[in-house]
Amino acid sequence: RRGIRPVIPQRKGVRKPKPGRPRTLKKPSYRKRNVIERLFGWLKSCRRIATRYDKLATRRLASRQCSRLLASVDASGITFRTKRNMARWDAEAAREVLRAYVVEALGDAEAVLIVDETGFLKKGTHSVGVQRQYSGTAGRVENSQVGVFLCYACRHGAAFIDRALYLPKCWVNDPARCAEAGVPEQARRFQTKPALARTMLERALDAGVPCGWVTGDAVYGKDRKPRLWLEACQQPFVLAVAGNEPVWFDGPQTHRVAALAKALPETAWQRHAVGAGSKGARTFEWAWVPLWRLQLSAEERTWGHWLVVRRNCNRPEERAYYIAFAPRAEATLERLAKVAGQRWAIEVGFELAKQQCGLDEYEVRRWPAWHRHITLALLAHACLVVLQRRAKKGALSPGGSH
Numbered sequence: 001r002r003g004i005r006p007v008i009p010q011r012k013g014v015r016k017p018k019p020g021r022p023r024t025l026k027k028p029s030y031r032k033r034n035v036i037e038r039l040f041g042w043l044k045s046c047r048r049i050a051t052r053y054d055k056l057a058t059r060r061l062a063s064r065q066c067s068r069l070l071a072s073v074d075a076s077g078i079t080f081r082t083k084r085n086m087a088r089w090d091a092e093a094a095r096e097v098l099r100a101y102v103v104e105a106l107g108d109a110e111a112v113l114i115v116d117e118t119g120f121l122k123k124g125t126h127s128v129g130v131q132r133q134y135s136g137t138a139g140r141v142e143n144s145q146v147g148v149f150l151c152y153a154c155r156h157g158a159a160f161i162d163r164a165l166y167l168p169k170c171w172v173n174d175p176a177r178c179a180e181a182g183v184p185e186q187a188r189r190f191q192t193k194p195a196l197a198r199t200m201l202e203r204a205l206d207a208g209v210p211c212g213w214v215t216g217d218a219v220y221g222k223d224r225k226p227r228l229w230l231e232a233c234q235q236p237f238v239l240a241v242a243g244n245e246p247v248w249f250d251g252p253q254t255h256r257v258a259a260l261a262k263a264l265p266e267t268a269w270q271r272h273a274v275g276a277g278s279k280g281a282r283t284f285e286w287a288w289v290p291l292w293r294l295q296l297s298a299e300e301r302t303w304g305h306w307l308v309v310r311r312n313c314n315r316p317e318e319r320a321y322y323i324a325f326a327p328r329a330e331a332t333l334e335r336l337a338k339v340a341g342q343r344w345a346i347e348v349g350f351e352l353a354k355q356q357c358g359l360d361e362y363e364v365r366r367w368p369a370w371h372r373h374i375t376l377a378l379l380a381h382a383c384l385v386v387l388q389r390r391a392k393k394g395a396l397s398p399g400g401s402h
Contacts, residue, residue: 091371098379099161099207105386107210108154112342115197115216117166118350120145120360127365128181131168137360147374148193150200151346152209157389158345159382160353161209162200163374165367166193182366194223201226205233213339218242221323231303236326238308238339243321247307248292257321260289261309271313272334274341282344284310286337288324304328308336353381 007029119135121144128145135144150162171178172190191199197220204211214230214237221227221239230237243258268287275282291305308322324336353359357380362373 089372091368091375094372094375094379095162096207098375098382099204099209101379101386102152102159102161102382103209105382105389106152106154106156106159108156109210110212111152111154111210112213112215112339112345113201113204113209113211114151114153114158114343114346115148115200115214115220116151116343116346116350117146117148117193117219120147120362126181128183128367128370129165129167129171131170133168145370146193148196148200149346149350150197150204151349152211153342153345157385158349159385160349160378162203163371163378164196164200165370166196167191182368184367187367192223194220194226198226198229201230205235213237213342215239215339215343217343221245227323227325231325234303236324238322238324238336240340240343241321241323243319245321245323247323249289249307251292252294253292257307257309258319260307261287261319261321264289264309269311270333272337274338275344277344282341283313284337285313285316286310286333288333288336291323302328304331306331306336308333308340310337310340349381352384353377356384357381 007026009025117136119133119137119142121135121138121142122130123143124130130143130145132141132143133146134140135142135146138144146166148164148166149160151158152161167178167183167187167190169190171181171183172188175188178188197216201214214235216239218240221241222245227237227239241257243256243261245257246254247257247260249255249260264287269285270287271283271285273281273283287309289307289309291307293305295301295303304326306324306326308324310320310322312318320340322336322340324331324339326336350359354361357377359374359377359381362370364370364373
């Protein structure tokens with residue numbers, strides 16, 4: 001009825017064989033079931049996440065945590081939310097495992113680290129970090145939580161390697177509320193979203209994560225502190241900014257980026273495709289303008305700053321602006337455009353993680369449980385990305401190449 005062709009025959013001695021069941025075993029087709037057996041073997045070999053649990057009375061819950069990620073109630077009637085709160089394990093250590101797994105499977109020296117946030121719509125006032133705030137998920141101000149995420153994107157795929165929960169000022173200024181939600185003492189200080197992004201970038205760079213670039217939208221590009229920190233680390237970046245962002249051009253003279261873009265001649269624009277979209281290649285027109293910086297030493301002058309402008313091919317008035325920092329010898333407009341275009345990867349990652357890994361399907365209220373759920377969902381997403389890459393290369397088995 002559903003067009004499924006069975007390959008396992010009926011048992012011997014059955015008087016009335018079921019329609020459609022083969023009389024003999026189709027060995028070539030039956031052998032393909034070994035694929036799922038090898039997959040189970042590979043999943044069992046990846047037990048690094050289980051070793052992060054406290055091996056006490058909760059070890060049985062630990063062995064079932066990942067396998068029941070998408071289940072709400074098990075046979076004992078204990079909800080998954082209760083398990084997350086009962087189990088004693090280190091979510092930060094699990095995050096380290098997640099990052100190591102992604103780097104091991106997708107590591108690339110030209111990878112792009114992408115920072116962005118997403119919202120989780122909530123009701124009530126007890127969930128940690130919840131307040132009425134703008135949520136990109138809803139596209140308006142809603143009662144929600146906001147998480148800041150770090151994504152690792154390269155030619156092999158894109159997966160998340162870090163996460164942080166944004167804690168609004170109304171929560172930081174209420175110690176009793178923070179204590180009730182399980183917020184640790186060291187986290188009870190207000191940090192902006194760019195500050196949270198910088199902390200995650202510091203963790204990644206200190207851990208030796210191979211990458212060539214950093215990118216993010218205007219929420220992170222408008223804050224000059226992270227940009228100056230990246231420059232001090234000599235870490236190339238392409239960060240979006242608003243049209244009223246002030247920059248130095250032709251000496252220490254302040255100009256708005258929108259005004260500089262408006263003065264560009266038509267000959268300055270080049271058309272470049274920056275990746276595949278849902279409706280084909282994402283092609284835009286790009287232009288760049290060198291910016292002025294006080295650079296005294298010869299080493300400083302090997303690095304350049306540019307204003308990169310993107311405009312819609314059909315609607316030239318629709319523009320986006322980026323501040324870029326990179327070695328002069330390696331920077332080209334096409335390369336900077338492709339780095340800026342990589343930000344699309346984290347949007348795709350959010351969609352996949354929410355639809356297939358339950359990133360936003362939780363009912364937890366406390367700080368530890370939120371980080372546990374999000375980390376496990378990101379780990380599930382990373383597994384999907386790695387399996388997809390291996391499947392494309394015909395290497396699903398554990399012994400296959402990365």
